[in-house]
Amino acid sequence: MTKIEKIVLSYSGGLDTSIILKWLQETYGCEVVTFTADLGQGEELEPAQAKAEMAGVKDIRIVDLREEFVSDFVFPMLRANALYEGQYLLGSSIARPLIAKHLVDIAREVGADAIAHGATGKGNDQLRFELAVNALDPSIKVIAPWRQWNIHSRMQLLEYAEKHRIPVPSDKRGEAPFSIDANLLHTSTEGKSLENPAEVAPDHIYQRTVDPVDAPDAPEIITIGFERGDPVSVNGKAMTPAALLTELNGLGGRHGVGRLDLVENRFIGMKSRGIYETPGGTILLAAHRGIESITLDRAAAHLKDEIMPRYAELIYNGFWFAPEREMLQALIDQSQAFVSGEVTLRLYKGSASVISRASPCSLYSADLVTFEESAIAFDHHNAEGFIRLNGLRLRSWAARNGR
Numbered sequence: 001m002t003k004i005e006k007i008v009l010s011y012s013g014g015l016d017t018s019i020i021l022k023w024l025q026e027t028y029g030c031e032v033v034t035f036t037a038d039l040g041q042g043e044e045l046e047p048a049q050a051k052a053e054m055a056g057v058k059d060i061r062i063v064d065l066r067e068e069f070v071s072d073f074v075f076p077m078l079r080a081n082a083l084y085e086g087q088y089l090l091g092s093s094i095a096r097p098l099i100a101k102h103l104v105d106i107a108r109e110v111g112a113d114a115i116a117h118g119a120t121g122k123g124n125d126q127l128r129f130e131l132a133v134n135a136l137d138p139s140i141k142v143i144a145p146w147r148q149w150n151i152h153s154r155m156q157l158l159e160y161a162e163k164h165r166i167p168v169p170s171d172k173r174g175e176a177p178f179s180i181d182a183n184l185l186h187t188s189t190e191g192k193s194l195e196n197p198a199e200v201a202p203d204h205i206y207q208r209t210v211d212p213v214d215a216p217d218a219p220e221i222i223t224i225g226f227e228r229g230d231p232v233s234v235n236g237k238a239m240t241p242a243a244l245l246t247e248l249n250g251l252g253g254r255h256g257v258g259r260l261d262l263v264e265n266r267f268i269g270m271k272s273r274g275i276y277e278t279p280g281g282t283i284l285l286a287a288h289r290g291i292e293s294i295t296l297d298r299a300a301a302h303l304k305d306e307i308m309p310r311y312a313e314l315i316y317n318g319f320w321f322a323p324e325r326e327m328l329q330a331l332i333d334q335s336q337a338f339v340s341g342e343v344t345l346r347l348y349k350g351s352a353s354v355i356s357r358a359s360p361c362s363l364y365s366a367d368l369v370t371f372e373e374s375a376i377a378f379d380h381h382n383a384e385g386f387i388r389l390n391g392l393r394l395r396s397w398a399a400r401n402g403r
Contacts, residue, residue: 013048040184091186100132135321164353196199212350229336
């Protein structure tokens with residue numbers, strides 16, 4: 001085994017990473033620095049610090065990344081209207097490169113020669129962490145315990161914890177819980193009964209959204225302001241990125257907006273089923289497309305829609321720091337120069353519907369589109385030549401085929 005002097009561990013304080021911490025200390029006999037990212041997951045982070053202290057960790061890092069997460073990762077992704085497989089708003093996918101970035105930064109700061117994560121060999125997160133590290137600093141080694149140790153089940157995890165006197169809360173000792181990932185953008189739930197895609201998801205797993213059936217019977221009208229493709233205000237009130245997303249999560253959750261039951265194709269090669277709740281992100285996607293509808297040129301808008309699936313797939317597969325994603329981002333960001341204005345939406349029973357949009361940069365012309373007499377001259381006869389030229393190849397094709 002290669003000699004490791006110091007490791008930075010992505011640490012939540014949960015069962016898995018608590019055991020990983022002890023395993024790293026035993027296996028490598030070196031100092032482990034813990035890093036816990038506050039991404040707005042809504043959990044108390046003090047217990048993670050207390051557990052790390054109990055395990056003898058001297059350097060414990062808990063960093064508030066909420067604003068960086070939304071401004072530098074979520075918003076650039078939303079400029080692209082990114083959806084993986086046409087539905088998934090990439091809530092977990094977009095958080096991993098940010099965590100990896102800080103793991104690398106801390107490793108450089110403290111002189112660590114390795115980082116470690118708790119992702120399993122079956123999932124996508126191992127790729128997202130490790131491909132990011134490869135791109136940011138290939139000299140740093142990556143330790144993935146789930147691919148190295150002899151623990152293969154939850155029962156073995158609990159046995160390891162008991163043997164090494166690692167505290168395990170009573171609610172973690174029984175049946176395996178759902179696997180939950182949460183941050184400011186979303187909550188995802190996997191495992192247990194959800195592993196059968198034919199079984200209806202139980203109501204109690206939803207955490208951020210009310211059942212649309214039980215949502216208020218009266219709709220709520222909200223207005224979101226945009227500047228250069230990014231949301232900057234809600235109902236006329238300017239907000240920081242994290243505060244704005246938090247506000248929209250509350251509004252959307254109250255109206256049951258943003259639920260998704262999805263069977264997706266993992267990069268690793270298997271299908272998985274997850275329940276996603278992304279209330280604020282769902283509202284922002286609808287609003288962003290609304291403001292783009294009047295500010296983007298047709299060809300530019302269609303080009304964005306063409307590259308979006310590729311862009312979303314790059315994020316899902318862990319290539320946030322790859323050159324092709326950065327190239328696509330430059331194109332997307334260029335398209336947003338005039339995407340400014342306000343969009344009004346109706347939140348009602350699980351839906352977020354655009355009902356009006358306005359922009360000082362609008363390309364929409366009522367004088368051109370009106371059925372009434374217009375101040376702008378439009379010669380209807382010009383359409384005849386336009387149609388004949390576009391039909392030329394079709395007439396040639398039809399003649400060849402004997403039509």
